[in-house]
Amino acid sequence: MDILSELPLGFSMALAKKTNALQVFSNLSDDEKRAVINGTHNVQTKREMQEYVDELTKSAKL
8 A cells, every 4th residue: 555645634734834844754664654644643633733743853853
């Protein structure tokens, strides 16, 4: 299964707003991408999703 087809809509929209986060996500291994995607299932609001995406960038120290 293609990992990109598993992206929740809110997550993909939040990634689209943050090109650094999109780059970080793209450079992850497939297992790391799945872990990030699985983490989105705990996100309740648009704001939380943006914070989740922001953390992805911070954790990569860009």
